[in-house]
Amino acid sequence: MALVSRADPGFFATFKESVAGSRALAAAPEGVRDLLKAEGFPTPPRGTAEEVTPAVMDQLGAAVGLLQGKAPEQVEGFKAVVLGA
Numbered sequence: 001m002a003l004v005s006r007a008d009p010g011f012f013a014t015f016k017e018s019v020a021g022s023r024a025l026a027a028a029p030e031g032v033r034d035l036l037k038a039e040g041f042p043t044p045p046r047g048t049a050e051e052v053t054p055a056v057m058d059q060l061g062a063a064v065g066l067l068q069g070k071a072p073e074q075v076e077g078f079k080a081v082v083l084g085a
Helices: 002-007 011-027 030-039 049-070 072-084
Strands: none
Touching: 011 030, 011 072, 030 072, 049 072
């Protein structure tokens, strides 16, 4: 959502991304939903698009790596939530 919001800034774009994120979370597999609710969402990085993009991609890679090590059965569900959001 942070990447899309940067690409299309403004109140309405942010609102639409929030709705999309909420829908993606609601449709997530139970294990992924529980994990995201328990851990919360990270604060999006600030900066230019050139700064934000690699930071977000690094965070997503770290999250997938963590899931692969601790809950590999949740990886595909997590990816689906991210893409859906």
